[in-house]
Each structure stands twice: as structure tokens, then as C-alpha cells.
Amino acid sequence: MLSTDSLRADQGTPVTTGRTPTSAASARRLSPHLAWLEAQSIHIIREVAAEFRKPVMLYSIGKDSAVMLHLARKAFYPSKPPFPLLHVDTTWKFREMITFRDAIAQEYGWDLRVHVNEDGVRRGIGPFASGSAAHTQVMKTEALKQALDAGGYDAAFGGARRDEEKSRAKERVFSHRTASHAWDPRNQRPELWHLYNTQIAKGESMRVFPLSNWTERDVWHYIAAENIPVVPLYFAAERPVVERDGALIMVDDDRFPLAPGETPQIRKVRFRTLGCYPLTGAIESEAVTLADIIAELESSSVSERQGRVIDKDTGASMERKKREGYF
Amino acid sequence: MPASLSTDNLDVRTNEAPADAAPARGLLRFLTCGSVDDGKSTLIGRLLYETSAVLDDQYSALEDDSRRVGTTGDDIDFALLVDGLEAEREQGITIDVAYRYFSTPRRSFIVADTPGHEQYTRNMATGASNAALAILLIDARKGLLTQTRRHSIIASLIGIRHIVLAINKIDLVGYDQKKFDAIVADYEAFAKDLGFLTVQAIPLSARFGDNISVASPSTPWYTGPTLLGHLETVDVEERDTTGPFRLPVQWVNRPNLDFRGFSGTIAGGRVSVGDAVVAAGSGKSSTVSRIVTFDGDLPAAEAGDAVTLVLADEIDAPRGEVLADPRHRPIVATRFSARVVWMADELLVPGRSYNLKLGTRTVPATVRAITHYLDVETLAKTPVVSLGLNAIGLVEIETLVPIVFDPYTESHELGAFILIDRFTNATVGAGMAVEALGATHVHRHGFDVDRAARSDIKHQRPLVLWFTGLPGSGKSTIANLVEAKLHALGRHTTMLDGDALRQGLNADLGFDAASRTENIRRVGEVARLMTDAGLIVLCAFVSPFRADRDRLRERFAPDEFIEIFVDAPAEVCAERDPKGLYAQAREGKIAAFTGVGQEYEPPLSPEIQLDATEPDPEALAVRVVELVETLVLGANRSAETSSEL
Numbered sequence: 001m002l003s004t005d006s007l008r009a010d011q012g013t014p015v016t017t018g019r020t021p022t023s024a025a026s027a028r029r030l031s032p033h034l035a036w037l038e039a040q041s042i043h044i045i046r047e048v049a050a051e052f053r054k055p056v057m058l059y060s061i062g063k064d065s066a067v068m069l070h071l072a073r074k075a076f077y078p079s080k081p082p083f084p085l086l087h088v089d090t091t092w093k094f095r096e097m098i099t100f101r102d103a104i105a106q107e108y109g110w111d112l113r114v115h116v117n118e119d120g121v122r123r124g125i126g127p128f129a130s131g132s133a134a135h136t137q138v139m140k141t142e143a144l145k146q147a148l149d150a151g152g153y154d155a156a157f158g159g160a161r162r163d164e165e166k167s168r169a170k171e172r173v174f175s176h177r178t179a180s181h182a183w184d185p186r187n188q189r190p191e192l193w194h195l196y197n198t199q200i201a202k203g204e205s206m207r208v209f210p211l212s213n214w215t216e217r218d219v220w221h222y223i224a225a226e227n228i229p230v231v232p233l234y235f236a237a238e239r240p241v242v243e244r245d246g247a248l249i250m251v252d253d254d255r256f257p258l259a260p261g262e263t264p265q266i267r268k269v270r271f272r273t274l275g276c277y278p279l280t281g282a283i284e285s286e287a288v289t290l291a292d293i294i295a296e297l298e299s300s301s302v303s304e305r306q307g308r309v310i311d312k313d314t315g316a317s318m319e320r321k322k323r324e325g326y327f
Numbered sequence: 328m329p330a331s332l333s334t335d336n337l338d339v340r341t342n343e344a345p346a347d348a349a350p351a352r353g354l355l356r357f358l359t360c361g362s363v364d365d366g367k368s369t370l371i372g373r374l375l376y377e378t379s380a381v382l383d384d385q386y387s388a389l390e391d392d393s394r395r396v397g398t399t400g401d402d403i404d405f406a407l408l409v410d411g412l413e414a415e416r417e418q419g420i421t422i423d424v425a426y427r428y429f430s431t432p433r434r435s436f437i438v439a440d441t442p443g444h445e446q447y448t449r450n451m452a453t454g455a456s457n458a459a460l461a462i463l464l465i466d467a468r469k470g471l472l473t474q475t476r477r478h479s480i481i482a483s484l485i486g487i488r489h490i491v492l493a494i495n496k497i498d499l500v501g502y503d504q505k506k507f508d509a510i511v512a513d514y515e516a517f518a519k520d521l522g523f524l525t526v527q528a529i530p531l532s533a534r535f536g537d538n539i540s541v542a543s544p545s546t547p548w549y550t551g552p553t554l555l556g557h558l559e560t561v562d563v564e565e566r567d568t569t570g571p572f573r574l575p576v577q578w579v580n581r582p583n584l585d586f587r588g589f590s591g592t593i594a595g596g597r598v599s600v601g602d603a604v605v606a607a608g609s610g611k612s613s614t615v616s617r618i619v620t621f622d623g624d625l626p627a628a629e630a631g632d633a634v635t636l637v638l639a640d641e642i643d644a645p646r647g648e649v650l651a652d653p654r655h656r657p658i659v660a661t662r663f664s665a666r667v668v669w670m671a672d673e674l675l676v677p678g679r680s681y682n683l684k685l686g687t688r689t690v691p692a693t694v695r696a697i698t699h700y701l702d703v704e705t706l707a708k709t710p711v712v713s714l715g716l717n718a719i720g721l722v723e724i725e726t727l728v729p730i731v732f733d734p735y736t737e738s739h740e741l742g743a744f745i746l747i748d749r750f751t752n753a754t755v756g757a758g759m760a761v762e763a764l765g766a767t768h769v770h771r772h773g774f775d776v777d778r779a780a781r782s783d784i785k786h787q788r789p790l791v792l793w794f795t796g797l798p799g800s801g802k803s804t805i806a807n808l809v810e811a812k813l814h815a816l817g818r819h820t821t822m823l824d825g826d827a828l829r830q831g832l833n834a835d836l837g838f839d840a841a842s843r844t845e846n847i848r849r850v851g852e853v854a855r856l857m858t859d860a861g862l863i864v865l866c867a868f869v870s871p872f873r874a875d876r877d878r879l880r881e882r883f884a885p886d887e888f889i890e891i892f893v894d895a896p897a898e899v900c901a902e903r904d905p906k907g908l909y910a911q912a913r914e915g916k917i918a919a920f921t922g923v924g925q926e927y928e929p930p931l932s933p934e935i936q937l938d939a940t941e942p943d944p945e946a947l948a949v950r951v952v953e954l955v956e957t958l959v960l961g962a963n964r965s966a967e968t969s970s971e972l
Contacts, residue, residue, distance in 0.1 A: 032353045032354065033353060033354045033435045035631075036354055036631060038633075039592060039631055039632055039633040040633075042592075042633035043577070043592045043633055046577045046578045046590055046591075046633070047577065047687075049578055050577055050578045050646050050687070073621060074620070074621035074622075075590070075633070076578075076580065076590070077619070077620065077621035077635070078580070078582050078586060078588075078619065079580050079581070079582040080582070162426050162428070163427075163428045169425040169426055169427060170424065170425045170426075189753060189754045190424075190449055190450065190452075190453040190670055190754050190757070191453060191754075192452065192453050192456040192457075192743065192745060192754075192757045193456045193457065193739060193740070193743045193745075194457075194592075194740070195684050195685075195743060195744065195745045197684065197745060197747050197752070197754045199682065199747055199752040200752060201752060212426075213426070213428070213437060215428045215430075217430070
């Protein structure tokens with residue numbers, strides 16, 4: 001079990017819980033660009049709370065989610081955010097992510113709902129047994145739809161950014177979904193000024209992306225400036241990994257099917273994105289602080305999704321997944 | 328990879344900022360526009376590449392894609408970096424707005440990539456609405472095109488004040504200065520009245536990188552900045568901090584009984600603790616006692632900041648209200664003129680009602696009239712009766728309740744609005760407020776003799792009984808029976824008859840869809856006056872369009888409008904055919920006859936549904952009267968409620 005104390009984002013200042021606002025806005029310390037992004041995201045989050053009947057915030061436990069949660073707390077202060085958190089648990093997340101998730105929900109006093117596709121579990125769906133595509137479809141996309149339907153949510157926040165992937169670049173901030181959660185990229189509503197059309201028919205829903213205009217750089221600079229806690233997996237440490245199809249996969253539990261005679265190697269690695277551990281490649285790194293991560297990022301020459309096994313089927317695989325209801 | 332793609336000697340890479348410093352710089356949002364094949368996508372791909380925004384794995388994917396589907400032979404096709412959707416790749420065109428992000432040590436950039444196809448003008452307006460600068464691409468071989476003019480005018484209307492004239496494919500005209508100078512002269516002559524503050528013309532080759540980030544040796548005659556150099560340094564005002572203070576209330580923040588704050592993003596100007604503010608809609612005044620944020624209270628805040636204001640007095644300021652500088656108040660009006668960019672296939676026709684969202688306020692609104700259509704190629708103004716997809720016009724708008732706004736030229740945040748179709752929920756129009764029409768800042772007076780007084784004296788509640796159904800279904804017959812019975816019970820009634828009105832009040836209207844809509848609207852207004860007089864108003868109209876009937880309903884208080892669906896199949900009605908109309912329609916003597924050729928849209932949830940195949944209209948009339956009698960005796964609507972409507 002991870003103690004709250006170990007949720008420190010950096011090896012520097014510990015995270016304060018229930019912080020007392022004292023200094024005149026750390027926002028003043030932000031660069032003009034980050035301050036603009038922050039204000040824009042807060043505007044979007046408030047708009048959802050004001051205009052939807054039953055919103056929910058998807059919590060993926062990653063760095064983008066960490067920023068989104070932080071912005072939601074800022075948006076409604078001194079009130080608490082008027083919506084719950086929802087984590088769709090594929091049962092294959094890194095163990096440290098789950099520990100972190102529970103600690104954060106407790107520290108922030110936020111209602112966290114966890115959904116697992118129990119039908120998928122019964123059918124034995126998993127990344128090793130079923131392959132990445134089937135696993136993602138059943139345990140992530142289907143599970144998400146189940147959870148949204150069961151909760152009767154009419155708006156769901158996601159931490160996706162437009163700079164992540166080409167088909168995301170054209171997604172709206174407020175992205176309309178049909179009653180069956182489908183996304184139609186040909187029938188998107190034009191989005192002008194800061195005027196978001198939030199009207200939907202009964203049964204339909206909206207996916208809302210408050211971090212649309214953030215880049216990976218912005219996210220890390222903001223995490224550093226605001227001292228936001230993130231999962232320790234983002235920092236380099238000695239971890240047991242094996243190499244699969246050119247990617248370093250961490251052996252996070254004993255469900256990992258090692259080849260006969262294969263033993264995991266201990267390497268100093270970290271993760272740029274976090275997902276299901278068998279589908280997430282680590283990078284060799286010496287970055288142990290936020291400053292190290294930012295320095296590494298500035299000199300990096302590969303994109304963050306490079307470690308994501310599920311994106312690689314074909315150039316347009318993300319768009320197909322999104323049409324089916326993937327976030 | 329051609330030699331010119333080498334980036335070793337680029338400025339942007341050699342003076343990289345220290346990596347550990349948070350980027351302390353501003354943001355420039357711009358859009359690119361131009362005709363198909365002018366090379367927009369290639370230019371953006373090139374900008375991303377030259378600012379190191381394209382990473383190794385993306386570059387290798389790009390090399391693959393270029394070989395597979397590229398249009399540049401063996402070279403890298405930079406356009407493939409930005410054309411994301413499968414269909415676009417197949418068609419080779421961009422079909423939507425896409426946003427791209429890159430940065431240099433001096434500035435961060437957000438690029439809206441907007442399509443050049445004529446039918447996608449709405450996307451250009453979308454991209455322009457959040458941009459401070461536009462790059463207009465011009466093919467050096469072709470010079471100014473219709474699209475260039477169109478895009479310049481749209482950019483100007485949306486309020487863009489900075490233009491880069493990117494004269495692309497300069498390599499294909501042999502880097503000829505004369506060609507460049509001629510295009511620049513053409514453009515300056517064309518754009519002199521469009522209100523641009525800066526127009527920077529640059530000779531470019533997006534494909535080969537000339538003048539993108541380093542001055543091209545092939546254009547020694549050009550002494551201006553490179554494209555990136557200009558984008559990094561051009562001075563644009565991103566935040567409107569000089570105008571009067573405005574805060575559209577987005578969310579009322581009430582964690583407990585001791586705290587009541589008004590959360591929102593400051594739309595204009597600055598505010599400090601102690602400043603006087605007025606809730607523009609209600610006219611109630613107070614002073615700012617705190618400016619609250621998660622990071623602590625602030626002494627002052629300015630346009631663009633998302634804050635929570637606490638006021639010294641308990642005044643009501645719900646979502647949609649605007650807190651403003653009391654010395655410089657925004658306009659409060661129900662009628663105003665506006666420029667509208669129409670974005671739907673269905674025509675904009677006066678009389679239809681939409682939801683209008685402006686700031687944080689959404690209200691029902693009607694386009695009362697179209698003043699003119701603006702030709703975005705010639706700037707000619709033509710009177711028209713409707714606006715089609717991608718048309719821009721000046722219109723008169725009327726909102727159901729007063730709305731707070733500023734002219735768009737003074738405030739984009741409080742002058743811009745969208746129109747939303749109330750039935751499909753689509754965003755159908757983008758609008759920019761121009762000025763209030765008629766009397767502003769005038770609040771309705773409560774008259775001494777009001778509708779409550781008028782209906783009290785009759786011992787009844789006013790109602791509208793709206794009979795709808797196919798011609799020949801028996802609407803008028805039943806309505807007449809109902810009125811006779813109500814009259815016998817001592818009720819005060821009146822009857823509005825379609826044929827009678829069409830001979831008088833509506834004699835100018837025909838039977839096309841727009842006239843039918845207007846016919847029903849007028850009937851509704853007359854019915855409203857009659858209910859103001861305290862009467863029970865019976866209306867028997869085919870009223871085939873559900874949307875028209877739903878709009879009528881909105882003009883009345885809840886429970887005041889009773890929709891009665893006289894339901895009989897078309898065959899039954901045709902057989903009855905009391906006026907011989909079905910026979911004439913079948914012979915083609917009547918165009919657009921409901922039931923023959925023209926669709927009837929039955930009500931989805933009428934208050935009363937009558938099975939009109941029932942041979943005895945008496946029994947049906949009795950059912951109606953029974954329900955009406957229970958409603959008539961209900962409490963009178965208060966004058967306050969009805970005057971809101």
C-alpha cells in the first residue's frame with residue numbers, strides 16, 4: 001500500500017493535502033501560455049457542470065487525468081467538483097496505478113466508481129489470451145459503454161489531447177455521441193469561439209475533452225509548476241522487464257507468460273504513458289524527477305504513443321476505435 | 328530525402344531555450360486558408376517538421392505513407408502529416424478543421440487547418456473564430472482566386488486583423504519577383520477596406536522549405552521576414568483587457584450557506600476588489616468583496632482569467648447573467664441586428680425559432696427578417712428571403728426574453744453567438760451582434776388591468792384549444808361542438824378559423840412551406856392576444872408541421888396550450904372530403920395539399936388524442952369539454968409569469 005506521503009510528484013516538495021490557499025495564485029507563476037490553457041480548461045469543465053444533468057469524469061490514472069482532476073478541483077473551489085470519478089478497470093492495469101488511484105480518491109475525498117466488464121472477465125478476455133485488439137474492445141471500449149449506460153451519464157470528461165494522434169486533432173472539445181456511443185467524424189458540430197453547443201437528445205451523450213489544446217510538454221510543465229502528484233511509474237526506477245516485439249514490457253504480476261527459461265531483466269526504465277501493463281512499453285531512462293522528465297522530453301525524438309501497442313495495427317486504427325466508442 | 332530538408336542549420340534548433348525552464352512566452356492562434364491544392368496541408372506539415380514537432384516514429388510512419396499514398400513522387404509528402412481521417416486520405420482533401428500544435432523558444436502556436444472547398448466555408452468561419460491571424464495561401468502560378476477573396480472577407484468579418492499572404496509554389500514560377508509583386512499589388516487593392524492591421528506577403532515553397540524558417544537563397548530580392556520569423560514576432564492582442572469589465576456568470580458557487588460566489592471567465596476588461604459591478608440583466612448593483620481562486624484570493628483579475636467573484640450584497644445573478652462595469656453597461660435588448668454565417672442545409676427562413684447561445688445564456692430566438700445577403704466575393708448586398716448553407720447575411724433577431732450583449736466589434740466574447748436547431752440540436756448558424764433595434768433598456772410595465780384581472784372577471788382560466796389533423800378529419804366540426812357546449816356552460820370563448828383568417832389577416836400568404844409557417848405564427852399571435860383578453864380560444868388548423876406547433880406552444884404558459892390531435896387516416900378523410908379538396912388535389916388542381924403529396928406530422932404527445940374514425944363527433948366533443956372544464960377552473964396564471972413570456 002502506498003502512503004499518501006509517497007504520492008509526491010517530485011522528489012522535492014511533498015504534496016499537501018487540503019491545501020490552504022495563501023499566496024496570490026500559483027497561476028501568477030505560470031507562463032502566459034499555461035495560464036491561458038488552465039483558464040480555458042476550467043471554463044470547459046464549468047460549462048459541463050452547468051449544462052448537463054449527470055456528468056462524470058473518466059479517470060485513467062495517467063498524467064493527463066492527473067491534470068484534469070486538478071483543474072476540476074480548481075474550477076469549483078471552494079465547492080467540490082459536482083460529479084463523480086469513473087475508472088474503467090481492465091484488470092490489467094499496473095498494480096501501482098490501482099494503489100495510486102485509491103489513494104488519490106481518498107485524499108481528495110472524491111466519489112470514485114470503478115467498473116469492470118465482468119462478462120469479459122468470465123470469458124477470460126485478456127491481452128495475452130485474446131490479443132490486444134479483442135482485449136481493448138471488450139475490457140475497455142465495451143466496459144466504458146456499460147459503465148456510462150449503467151450510470152445514466154449524459155456527459156463524460158476525458159483527458160485526451162488533440163496533439164496525441166492525427167484523428168484526435170479533428171475531434172471537438174464537446175464531442176457528440178449517439179445513443180449507442182458512436183462518433184461520426186463527418187457529422188461533427190462546428191465549434192465556434194468559446195460557445196459550446198451542449199444540446200443532446202434523450203439517450204445521447206457528450207464526451208468532453210478539457211485538455212484538447214494541451215500538448216505533452218504543457219502537461220509536464222504544468223505538473224511541475226503546480227506540483228501535481230503522478231503515478232511513480234513515470235519516474236525511472238529499476239524494474240523487471242522483458243523485450244516483446246521491440247518493446248520493453250514490465251512483468252508486473254505472475255500472469256505474465258514467460259517463455260521457457262526466460263527471466264525478466266532488471267533495467268532502469270520509466271513510462272511515458274500508462275495503460276494495461278502488457279500493452280505499454282517502457283523506455284530506458286535516468287529521469288527520476290520532474291525536471292529530469294521535462295529535460296528528457298525536450299530532447300526526445302519519439303512520440304509518447306510510440307509505446308502503445310494498440311495504436312500500431314494500421315495508420316488509422318485510432319479513428320476506427322473512436323468510431324466504435326473508444327475514448 | 329532532398330538536401331533542402333536538412334534542418335541542421337535552422338535557427339529554431341540552434342538557439343533552443345534551456346530545457347528546465349517552463350516556457351515563458353505567449354501564444355499565437357492562427358489559421359491557414361486557401362484553395363484546394365494551394366498546399367495548406369503541406370505548409371503546416373512543413374512548419375511542424377521544421378519546429379521539431381515531428382518525431383522519429385511519426386517521421387518513419389510519414390515515409391511509409393508517402394511511398395504508399397503520397398502525391399510527391401519519391402519525396403516526403405508533408406500533407407500526410409496533417410490529413411488525419413481515412414476518407415480524407417482517399418480523397419486527398421481535408422474535410423474538417425484540424426488543430427495542430429507546435430512551439431519555438433519564442434512562442435507557442437495553435438494552428439487551425441481549414442478546408443479550401445467552397446462548400447466548407449462554415450469550417451473556415453469555425454477556425455477563424457478562435458484565431459488572431461490568418462495565413463492566406465496563394466498559388467504563385469494562379470494569383471488571386473475567388474476563394475482568396477472569399478476567405479479574406481470571412482476572416483475580416485470574423486474579426487481577424489492580421490494576415491500573412493503566403494505566396495506558395497514560388498519555385499514553380501522561377502522565383503520571379505515580378506509575379507510576386509503583381510500578386511501583392513492585386514491583394515492590396517482588394518483588401519484595403521477589410522480592416523486588416525498587418526498584411527505580410529512572403530514568397531514561399533512549402534514543399535522545398537524556401538523562406539519557411541530560413542531566408543531562401545533563391546529569393547535574394549525578398550528582404551522581409553521568414554514565415555516562422557514573422558509568426559514568432561507579430562504583435563497580436565490575445566486578451567481584451569482594455570475594454571469595460573464583463574463577467575458572464577457561468578456557475579453559481581454555493582458550497583454552503585456562508586459562501587455564494589459567481590464563477591466565470593472574465594470576458595473583457597479588469598476587475599479589482601472594491602469595484603462596483605452591476606448585474607446587467609436585472610440592473611442590481613453591488614461591489615466586489617473577494618476574487619476567489621483555488622490558489623488563494625486575488626486583488627485583481629483580467630480578461631481570460633477563470634475566477635469566482637463574491638459580492639458585498641446578496642443579489643441574484645444566475646447563470647446567464649452578466650456582471651459588468653456600471654459606468655459602461657452592455658446592451659440589454661430583445662431585438663438586435665446581427666451578421667450570421669448560415670451552416671445548415673435547411674434554409675434560414677424568417678419566422679423560425681432557434682436556441683441562441685451567447686456568453687453563458689441560451690434563449691429561444693427568432694430570425695425576424697433578413698436585411699440582406701452579403702456576397703463575399705464582391706461585398707455586394709442583396710435583399711433575399713432566405714439564406715442557404717455557407718451564406719452570410721445581416722438579419723434581425725428577436726429573443727424571447729431580453730439578452731445582454733455587446734456589439735461584436737467591441738467584444739468577441741459577448742458579441743458572438745450560435746444558433747442551435749431546437750429539434751435536431753445541430754449548430755446551424757454563427758452570429759455576430761451588430762446593434763440593438765428599437766427601444767433598449769426598456770422594461771415592460773405591468774398594466775393595472777392585466778390578463779389575470781381580465782380572466783378573473785370571467786371566472787375562468789384562458790386556454791388555447793389547438794385542433795390539428797388532416798383536412799377532412801373533422802377538426803372544425805368538433806371545435807364548433809366544443810364551443811357550443813362551453814358557451815352553454817357560461818364560458819367566454821372565441822373561434823379562429825383558417826379559411827376566415829386567410830381571407831383577411833393572412834390574405835397575403837400562399838401555401839408554400841414558409842407561408843404555412845408564417846400563417847401559423849400569426850394565428851398563434853392572435854390567439855395570444857385573445858388569451859390576454861381572458862378568453863378560451865378554439866383554433867382548427869391543419870398545421871401539418873410539428874415544429875410549427877411546438878413553437879406555438881412555447882408562446883404560451885405551461886398548461887395554457889392544449890394540443891388536440893384529431894386523428895383519422897388519410898383514406899377516411901379522403902372519403903369524407905367535405906369540401907371536395909382531396910378530389911381536386913388528386914387531379915393536380917391544388918399543389919402542396921396535406922394528405923396528398925404533402926406530409927402531415929402527427930403530434931408526439933398531444934394533450935388529447937381523438938379517434939376521429941368514431942362516427943359520432945358529439946362523443947368526441949364531450950371528451951374535450953370534460954378536460955377543458957377541469958383546466959378552466961384551475962388557478963389563474965400570475966401576471967408576473969405571463970409577462971415573462
